[in-house]
Amino acid sequence: MAAGSAWRSLVSRRFPVSGSNRPFSELRWFRDSGCMVQDPTQFDVLVMPNLYGDILSDLCAGLIGGLGVTPSGNIGANGVAIFESVHGTAPDIAGMDMANPTALLLSAVMMLHHMGLHDHGKKIQTACFDTIRDKKVLTKDLGGNSKCSEFTADICRRIQDLD
Amino acid sequence: PRSPLSTVILSLGKTLHPPCLQCGSTGVLCVFQPPPAKYGGRHTVTLIPGDGIGPELCGHVQELFRFCCVPVDFEVVNVDSAVMGEDDITNAIMAIRRNGVALKGNMETNHNLPASYKSRNNLLWTTLDLYANVIHCQSLPGVRTRHSNVDIMIIRENTEGEYSSLEHENVPGVVECLKIITRNKSLRIADYAFKTAREKGRSRVTAVHKANIMKLGDGLFLECCKEVASGYPEIPFDSMIVDNTTMQLVSRPQQFDVMVMPNLYGNVVSNVCAGLVGGPGLVPGANYGTDYAVFETGTRNTGKSIAKCNKANPTAMLLASCLLLDHLKLHAYAEVIRRAILSTLSELHTADLGGHSSTSDVVQSIMDAVQREGPQTLNM
Numbered sequence: 001m002a003a004g005s006a007w008r009s010l011v012s013r014r015f016p017v018s019g020s021n022r023p024f025s026e027l028r029w030f031r032d033s034g035c036m037v038q039d040p041t042q043f044d045v046l047v048m049p050n051l052y053g054d055i056l057s058d059l060c061a062g063l064i065g066g067l068g069v070t071p072s073g074n075i076g077a078n079g080v081a082i083f084e085s086v087h088g089t090a091p092d093i094a095g096m097d098m099a100n101p102t103a104l105l106l107s108a109v110m111m112l113h114h115m116g117l118h119d120h121g122k123k124i125q126t127a128c129f130d131t132i133r134d135k136k137v138l139t140k141d142l143g144g145n146s147k148c149s150e151f152t153a154d155i156c157r158r159i160q161d162l163d
Numbered sequence: 164p165r166s167p168l169s170t171v172i173l174s175l176g177k178t179l180h181p182p183c184l185q186c187g188s189t190g191v192l193c194v195f196q197p198p199p200a201k202y203g204g205r206h207t208v209t210l211i212p213g214d215g216i217g218p219e220l221c222g223h224v225q226e227l228f229r230f231c232c233v234p235v236d237f238e239v240v241n242v243d244s245a246v247m248g249e250d251d252i253t254n255a256i257m258a259i260r261r262n263g264v265a266l267k268g269n270m271e272t273n274h275n276l277p278a279s280y281k282s283r284n285n286l287l288w289t290t291l292d293l294y295a296n297v298i299h300c301q302s303l304p305g306v307r308t309r310h311s312n313v314d315i316m317i318i319r320e321n322t323e324g325e326y327s328s329l330e331h332e333n334v335p336g337v338v339e340c341l342k343i344i345t346r347n348k349s350l351r352i353a354d355y356a357f358k359t360a361r362e363k364g365r366s367r368v369t370a371v372h373k374a375n376i377m378k379l380g381d382g383l384f385l386e387c388c389k390e391v392a393s394g395y396p397e398i399p400f401d402s403m404i405v406d407n408t409t410m411q412l413v414s415r416p417q418q419f420d421v422m423v424m425p426n427l428y429g430n431v432v433s434n435v436c437a438g439l440v441g442g443p444g445l446v447p448g449a450n451y452g453t454d455y456a457v458f459e460t461g462t463r464n465t466g467k468s469i470a471k472c473n474k475a476n477p478t479a480m481l482l483a484s485c486l487l488l489d490h491l492k493l494h495a496y497a498e499v500i501r502r503a504i505l506s507t508l509s510e511l512h513t514a515d516l517g518g519h520s521s522t523s524d525v526v527q528s529i530m531d532a533v534q535r536e537g538p539q540t541l542n543m
Contacts, residue, residue: 034435034437034442034443034462035438036435036438037434037435037438037439038438038442051373054373054406055405055406055409055431056409057406058407058409058410059406059409059413059435061410062409062410062411062412062413062414063413066410066414067410
């Protein structure tokens, strides 16, 4: 489509492929979605227009465990940005100390990186991943029985140990 | 107890047998006649080899049909997708009008050609009004995938939506692309989906949309689906937003049965579902209109990077040829070939499935399996 070709020529003009530094390739996005399902590890950074991004981001969230663990950020000009989790409001478990804070927490980590606070961001992310990997203190959606506060406390403890 | 293989063969045959386009029946009550056989009981079918792996796969279909003594003659029509002129595709369309049915490889659409160049595949669907693209994604024995027991029938509107090729650039650097959704075509595809679900005894129809954002366009599509659903009270109907649909597909695909959707979402959902059951090399596709039918691989890939390497998986194209045989009411031939394909799939895998077999190895094995069936092929 013309929209597609205009977009494509803009991207390749602004960011020309230079040696082996940042290879740029195109993939028809419908084929992309099939390839994504079979072998998502072949992909790294994907850039695309609005609707395709909407669909592919949910598809990829499904591949890694769902919206409960998927962070996101909305970046504008001059560094203006809003970071958010993209899962629902879950009114049925609101106020019960049951929710999984991972999505919002990792979104906050993205925010820290955006602000240049990389060390803090890395520390929190490592602690969060270690807690999940350990499987001892997981919220219900991840297969555990722990509360949100317990999960968070474990992350805090790991951060203290890292220091 | 029935073996898993025979269960799949039976269900593939049962579920891939399309409802009659004229009266909707799949059984003895059907009054629609397939395209008339010509010259002593043999059907003539248009064959468009296409680009990439298309020509070699179509060659294998011809080879297999010859081997099985299938009473089908192919009228080969080549379409050069690199030229701007539309003579080739016009000839192909005329051949399909003549024969009523076709088997095709995908014709490449080079997106570096100007906007006035229309996709040759798209021209086929719109000119011949092949409004229903039907892709049946089913877990196959012999192919290990992350999810099992997947059995999804995707019914994609094939002639409008985002593929209307209506774009303009009134202001340099600002392109507007029109997505066309019409009441007539939405009602038509929804009715096709429900009729298919009823004929094949499927348990549910799900409409896929993005009506929360495209309130008028997808809103109209959804409204039409609901309207048609009220005429099929025995079939539960629900709807799902397309982004959530893709997420649900990769986490719990077993929840879906028949899915109906506009053109672009059909494109992505069919590719995702094909990925779930083992990849584009396995899934056949069919395009039905009131007067014509065209069969091809489900995900419409050209496979340019593996063309002429004898590496492509022929399963999708061969299963598509079985759909063609079912459409021509040559069910016995279709069953024999389908059985042979599925038994070969349990033994040999091409590169896309992680194996080392070549295309010709697989085709030879299928022919051997057909031969082992014995004199049945001659009795047909």
